[in-house]
Amino acid sequence: MLTQVSISRKMILIALTFSLPIAVLTYLMVVSIDSNVEFAVKETKGNTVQRGLAELLRKVQEHRLARLGCQNGQECEGRLSVLQAEVGQAFQQTQAALDQVGAPLQFTTAGLGARGRQHLSLETMRREWSELTGKLPDADLAAKHDHLASDIRGMITHAGDTSNLILDPDLDSYYLMDVTLLALPQAQERLARVGVLGSAIIRGGKLTRDDQIQLAVQASMMQEADLDRIVASTGTSLTEDPNFYGVRARLQERIPPALKRYQAAASTFIGMSRRLASAERPEVTEKEYLQAEDEAHRASFEFWSVAVDELDGLLGARIASYQDNRNWSLGLASLSVLVACLLAFFLARSIVVPLRDVMGSLGPGATLLGVCVERIAEASKNHFSNPEEATLICEELDAHADGMRQSVLALALQVEGAQRAESVAVEHNA
Structure with missing residues (x-):
């Protein structure tokens, strides 16, 4: 033949024959690049879900502290009504995110059940929230608030596991992920719990030895496990940023001021908690203490919002880089x-x-x-x-x-x- x-x-056939390895290698390279793109895109889906969950956690915690801080019945009723409406909006935001990307992130009955997390459904949390809006004894109220907050954090953890966020391969985005997915939600939950603890101690008028130990331990945890970790991870992310896809100006400009505000507010609340733990009688009023907690709480969520936006920016830069590499590979081949x-x-x-x-x-x-x-x-x-x-x-x-x-x-x-x-x-x- x-x-x-x-x-x-024949010469052209010879050229095409020797081009076959190039075609095969190009195909394998494109498959690998597309896999990396899909990996990063899935991380952004995790952030999409976490935005709704973070807002839900924030409003539930504000509702809890508002019930503690309300002194006048009429003021309390109005404030709680506003917060209940905001919690409802946060549920809607979370539901919209789950409708959009919940299935690939295994927010399904089968996906949650396979991981022993069948209780982490939005329907379950709606029922838990409905119970919190009713009239409950203070002890039951605190326990149910803790349980709901824990479930929300469980959903955040699930989003991080199934969206590949926890496996992020680049140091700049990995350490920023550590802040948004792990450290800040943990710090926010601890802030709310310590606020409730300190409020109860101040209201009692005198600190027992157990109160002092418990509050001192929590203050140390807020400093070492939360604030120090957040500052260190953020610093590493900023330092490593130039080594991956170039310096991102928005990251370098927006993160430090937001971190500084959070660090100042958190340090103030931690210092106040330590002074309270070392005294026999409270030297700060309940209103002042809850106000300091509220400022730290708000600053933490403001910092989280900036950090998650910049994490999406880093992921977008990575995706664009992979797509450019794919286009160049196809063009050169x-x-x-x-x-x-x-x-x-x-x-x-x-x-x-x-x-x-x-x-x-x-x-x-x-x-x-x-x-x-x-x-x-x-x-x-x-x-x-x-x-x-x-x-x-x-x-x-x-x-x-x-x-x-x-x-x-x-x-x-x-x-x-x-x-x-x-x-x-x-x-x-x-």
């Missing part, structure tokens, strides 16, 4: 195949054109030799004394002519291909 293919086409084919074409042309010239000169020569043989044969009948000798000479010349014709046809077959060789044969036989 290949013997009937022209030299130029296509260009290399095209160049290989062009080189094969010009190389074949440099071989075929001279051979075609040779073929053009051999063809008429073979024809002329055949004519000469015929004329010699006719003349030999009249001039040669020995007709057999003349016949032998003519047969030899005719054999040479046939050999030249066969060589021309074989050369035409190699140079022009089977179809063109047939036309050449017809021309020479004519």
Whole structure:
């Protein structure tokens, strides 16, 4: 089959054959790049869900502290009504996010059940919240608030696990993820619990030894496990930012001021808690203490909002970089195949054109030799004394002519291909 293919086409086939490994490697590279893009896109889906959950956690905790801080019944009722409406909006925001990306993040009955988290459904939390809006004893109220906050954090953890956030591969986004997914939600839950604890201690008027120990431990946890970790992780993210996809100006501009505000508010509340733990009687009023907690709480969520936006920015930069790499890979691979084919074409042309010239000169020569043989044969009948000798000479010349014709046809077959060789044969036989 290949013997009937022209030299130029053979050269192009050779070029395409050697291009096959390039095509295979390009395919594997594109598959790998697309996998990395999908990985990062899934991380952004985790942030989408966490935005709704963070707002829900914030409003539930504000509702809890508002019930503690309300002194006037009418003021309390109005404030709680506003917060209940805001909690409802946060539920709607979370539901919208789950409708959008909940299925791929395994926020389904099967997905939650497979991980032993079947209780972490929005329907369950709506029922828990409905109970909190009713009239409950203070002890039951505190326990149910803690349980609801714990469930919300459980959903945040689930979003981080199934969205690949917890597996983030780049240091700048990994440490910012540590802040938004792990450290800040933990700090926010602890702030609310310590606020409730300190409020109850102040209301009691005198600190027992157990109160002092418990509050001192919580203050140390807020400092070491929460604030110090958040500051360190944020600093690492800012430091590593130039090493991945270039410096992101928005990150460098927005994160430090928000962190500074949170650090100042949290340090104030931690210091107040430590002073309260070291005294026998409270030296701060319940209102002042809850106000300090509220400022730290608000600053933490403001910082979280900035941090999660910048985390999305880092993920977007990574996705864009991967997509650029994919486009360049496809473009360069296509260009290399095209160049290989062009080189094969010009190389074949440099071989075929001279051979075609040779073929053009051999063809008429073979024809002329055949004519000469015929004329010699006719003349030999009249001039040669020995007709057999003349016949032998003519047969030899005719054999040479046939050999030249066969060589021309074989050369035409190699140079022009089977179809063109047939036309050449017809021309020479004519």
